[in-house]
Amino acid sequence: MLSIDPRTGGSRGPAATEATAADVDTAVRAAHATRTALADHRARAELLRAAAASLEKDGAEIIAAADAETALGHVRLTGELARTCHQLRTFADLAESGRHLEVIIDHADPDARPAPRPDLRRCKVPLGVVAVFAASNFPLAFSVPGGDTASALAAGCPVVVKAHPDHPRTGVLCARALRTAAAQAGLPGDVTAVVHGLEAGVALVRHPLTAAVGFTGSVRGGRALFDIASARPRPIPFHGELGSLNPVVVTARAAATRAAEIGTGLAAAYTQGLGQFCVKPGLVLLPAGADGDAVVAAAVTARVPSGPLLDPRMREAFLAGTRARAALPGVEEVLAAGAAGAADAPLSVRPGILSVPAGRLAVGEVHRALLDECFGPVTVLVRYGCEAERDAVLGTLTGSLTATVHFAADERDAAAADLVARLTQLAGRVVVDGWPTGVTVAPAMHHGGPYPASTSTSTSVGATATERWLRPVCYQNTPQELLPAELRDGNPLGVPRTVDGVYVLPAPC
Amino acid sequence: MLSIDPRTGGSRGPAATEATAADVDTAVRAAHATRTALADHRARAELLRAAAASLEKDGAEIIAAADAETALGHVRLTGELARTCHQLRTFADLAESGRHLEVIIDHADPDARPAPRPDLRRCKVPLGVVAVFAASNFPLAFSVPGGDTASALAAGCPVVVKAHPDHPRTGVLCARALRTAAAQAGLPGDVTAVVHGLEAGVALVRHPLTAAVGFTGSVRGGRALFDIASARPRPIPFHGELGSLNPVVVTARAAATRAAEIGTGLAAAYTQGLGQFCVKPGLVLLPAGADGDAVVAAAVTARVPSGPLLDPRMREAFLAGTRARAALPGVEEVLAAGAAGAADAPLSVRPGILSVPAGRLAVGEVHRALLDECFGPVTVLVRYGCEAERDAVLGTLTGSLTATVHFAADERDAAAADLVARLTQLAGRVVVDGWPTGVTVAPAMHHGGPYPASTSTSTSVGATATERWLRPVCYQNTPQELLPAELRDGNPLGVPRTVDGVYVLPAPC
Structure with missing residues (x-):
């Protein structure tokens, strides 16, 4: 090697x-x-x-x-x-x-x-x-x-x-x-x-x-x-x-009230680690119209890093993948990804953003490529006209590790709850008003999701x-001396156990 | 149908x-x-x-x-x-x-x-x-x-x-x-x-x-x-x-001290429900010699039921399966299984017991059939000369739902613990001094085992x-109103939860 x-x-x-x-x-x-x-x-x-x-x-x-x-x-x-x-x-x-x-x-x-x-x-x-x-x-x-x-x-x-x-x-x-x-x-x-x-x-x-x-x-x-x-x-x-697309939804009210913050956050998120995270936001459902345009403007004007990808093969796949997607009918290259050779890193690439009207995704198979993960610093904006159109796109997505939604500060109604429930169907982690990059090591973390995000x-x-x-084993009528220590009376290893239906913590040592 | x-x-x-x-x-x-x-x-x-x-x-x-x-x-x-x-x-x-x-x-x-x-x-x-x-x-x-x-x-x-x-x-x-x-x-x-x-x-x-x-x-x-x-x-x-063979081991000392009890118990276990249980003991490792013979004698002379199997196809498979196994070189039919037509149930069968020296199983592929589950009231006794021979047979077995061992009353030494550990490798439930038939519905029960007992x-x-x-989902920075009820502050559904590392039971209602 x-x-x-x-x-x-x-x-x-x-x-x-x-x-x-x-x-x-x-x-x-x-x-x-x-x-x-x-x-x-x-x-x-x-x-x-x-x-x-x-x-x-x-x-x-x-x-x-x-x-x-x-x-x-x-x-x-x-x-x-x-x-x-x-x-x-x-x-x-x-x-x-x-x-x-x-x-x-x-x-x-x-x-x-x-x-x-x-x-x-x-x-x-x-x-x-x-x-x-x-x-x-x-x-x-x-x-x-x-x-x-x-x-x-x-x-x-x-x-x-x-x-x-x-x-x-x-x-x-x-x-x-x-x-x-x-x-x-x-x-x-x-x-x-x-x-x-x-x-x-x-x-x-x-x-x-x-x-x-x-x-x-x-x-x-x-x-x-x-x-x-x-x-x-x-x-x-x-x-x-x-693989994981990690969809992000920006609601109409979020775009109306927090456009600059969301656009800047998106730019940082899809380019973090040069987009080489399994939780990179790869698809952003953004309202059509002026409020959504303001999000795009903030994302496009944010400063983003150029740099080399993990290997030359990945670089080729990124350049070819972004080119092919940009060439689809109706797809606009709002920030052009491409090669960005520097003296000390001739294989560098620069990030890009594509945009497509949501209606295009409903038309046919050719635009399905936009719903496949493209590894590297690129994200696809899908501009929706109404909530029904937005939810139709969500309904066509396969599983992801994460699904993210940006709401307005006071957007806590039944429609918002319904959107969170839709995102729950798609992913193993639902992020609200934030970005999915960064996977905290904590007991409550879940890093997995419906296929193809995970195979289990x-x-x-x-x-x-x-x-x-691990796999469970049950011991039936087994004498104390022959049981694993964690199952013996008196709990010599001091492990938490559920005994006759009651969760019992070990005594502090 | x-x-x-x-x-x-x-x-x-x-x-x-x-x-x-x-x-x-x-x-x-x-x-x-x-x-x-x-x-x-x-x-x-x-x-x-x-x-x-x-x-x-x-x-x-x-x-x-x-x-x-x-x-x-x-x-x-x-x-x-x-x-x-x-x-x-x-x-x-x-x-x-x-x-x-x-x-x-x-x-x-x-x-x-x-x-x-x-x-x-x-x-x-x-x-x-x-x-x-x-x-x-x-x-x-x-x-x-x-x-x-x-x-x-x-x-x-x-x-x-x-x-x-x-x-x-x-x-x-x-x-x-x-x-x-x-x-x-x-x-x-x-x-x-x-x-x-x-x-x-x-x-x-x-x-x-x-x-x-x-x-x-x-x-x-x-x-x-x-x-x-x-x-x-x-x-x-x-x-x-x-499928599951559900091996049973009778130790030399168990046979020496509890032959009649074990033989009678075995007869009841392999014929219960006419042997049509997934946890039927299908293979019994029994010492060669007089003590083991006494177990066989008790099993053969116990009264066992005849009756019809679940369907005619299963009956044909049982009759053909017991015939084929009995015809293998070195296999003895200590109790002959077969058709047992009665006036009200012409398709009835009678139970049977086969016996083979452990050494035969080591010889070649032809005797592998004895290690495949045969659905219905039949069990195979494998007579072993020493513990090494017994453990060699255990080493060739695939996964089972259960594995059972019969010890003498005071047999609680390191060799006994080692045997329990070997059986743990083979099965999802280990039964000591009993029989695997009967699967209790209880929180600690495990009904599954290494493949082919289970596919998971x-x-x-x-x-x-x-x-x-079920699959886990993690909600990150999600406002109270948009969380599922079981995750909200105040625990409105009263479910047990682990909060910041501490297991918290709901308050009694």
Whole structure:
């Protein structure tokens, strides 16, 4: 795997070797063999905290490598490293708390109706080796040491990551940090492994000991791997985050009262990280007429950054995608996207905004391209004449990670509630009077949405992300000595449990 | 669809009409249109309770129809109806409690690290129309008014059931009871619908508005539908319960101390409901030698029932399956299964027990047939010489709903704990010193297991069964008036919530 400079397209030489099917087999078997060692919640927590510390220790080197391979810049990557370490520590806390075990205990009840009840004790157990596919656009937070890896380890699952070809050297450095952390936590180094190469990824999904997959990437690549996972003799869960349009609705009253603020906010949102976020607002339903025009004017005149995209192939796709969309009948290029070569970054691009009357989207298939995600700094304004026309467009959209609405300050009526309900149907996160970029790591976060945003109902961010790597098991009439510790009387591990219908928090230690 | 008498194979005439693709389209669209009406938790609870009352009111007629179509007998079917109504009422309580919404609220925190936190409020929303496939062996509890239907309605999802061809008239009567209940609850009748016919089932899984599938049935049928669900342009969750061997291990010390009790218990367990339970113990690992022989002797001499299976096709499969297994080299027929025609039930069969040395299973592919589920009253004893041989057999098994172990009274050592851990890898429920038949409806129950027991990590019995039909949504910075009631300050619906990391029960009303 060559390490490529996205600013120039030049190669910095080989950074990693593509794994063969035999290499993948070795890695998965070695990871599988660490399951027993990982069964100890406290060792897992220690591993996750050591991983955060190890990444911080190597931070300067990792950030330099990631910037050289992604051109995302030191400020952004410093923030991303902090977020990555925060995720690791959050999942360490979760692993230690035992909340993810979702313990339910129903004591025996010989008088229960309609039938006597045996002693039943349920907890969750790890699925086994988890395959993680690193994302191009988050070389740390959604890659080798990212949320999928952290949540899988917290759940007790060994992890084999398929590194992203856009940043192989970053992947190698992060893999080293994870192995160092395992040694510090007294765990085998093979609890995590990293493999490189397209074929290695396919072999990883096909491997009989791979128990689940976490993926962040394109619809085409993700769907191909989902199909492989589903067609296995033993199908496995495939938690994929694929593509997302992230529609935004600006109501007529919002445009009438907050045009400049919304336009400026939009310009910042669709160009943040050069539009290379899965939650970039890619479609904005904006009223036709003067109020909407004022929003457009503010968006067009806002200062937006030019810069290189993550890789030359993505740049070609962006330039071709914006050209093709701009050429559709009725589509206006209100801000022209294009190449913007600079001396130090000849592959730079500049952001763009397209605009189309909502009526055009109803006419035929040709304009459907406007409803497909176009990765990079471009957004499509859809100008609607009335609410019915606006809602008709919403009715044609597929699932997204987010859906956003901008209201006027006092717009809190039944029509507003109806619009929020419509957006709920489309997405896993509904944002009001803000922008979807920025995915907070918090217990209530949900980062997922109806297909193609996700291939499952799960989240890849937030505390509930561990649910993806666990399955419940119920023990019936099992003697105390033979039960997992979290299910024993007296609650020796101090985990929260629902006992005979009552949620019981552990006593503070 | 003809209603067939499984005792004689004779037809009682047509009971229902096969649905065309157009009929399925109509039913799914009509169900989809009821989603808003079903959004009211209290109306759903009322519907579920009215359904239980309606089924009880029509109980005599329903039980008579079910017995005529399944030959399961009045005692069993009376119990199954009670269980079905209990399930409906349990899910009514759940819908009313709001526990299934899994509300998490994180208030805004401008000082949060590494980034300020917006106000985030997460709950769960219904997926949409759920397709339910009725099971042959539970004409009530896992069919039209069964657990899949009850849990989906509790979650707020309209349901279209594909009735089982073994009991079409029972399905028609139950469909009528559900429509009556909807009217009583003030809900549209189309919140549930029932369709008949194989092609209708396929059309149901393919329908664009079908959002998820619940299935109980064979590996072949279930896998075919799983493949269709996964290959859709928009794949949908397929929660299938397919096939299960339900292994039982009898330790050497258990056989030495409890042979008669275990043998008698086994005879009752594998013949209960004529072996037509998904949790029938189909494989028993039993020590070689005199102690194990004593278990066999007790099982062989126990009195076991003969009777008709659920349908003539199943009878043929049972007779052919037991014949083929008995003909394998080294397999002994310690109790010969076979046809057992009686005057009033010429299609009856009698139970059987096969036995094979564990070493045979290691030799080659031909004996793999013994590790496939054979539906009906037959079980396979695998006689092992040592623990390593026993564990080698366990290592070759695929997933099951249950795994059972019989220990001696004081057998609580590390080897016993290791055996429980091995069984945990194989199944969704581990039973100690008992039998897996009998699936208690209780919060801690888990009815599911690694593939092919289930196609997902979900359960079809117990409170967590609703999770299958919901997806999370997070609302970011959303004004109070526009939030769903369960997320508003003051908790007007009184649902349990996790607020800023603390689980908060509603105040008692």
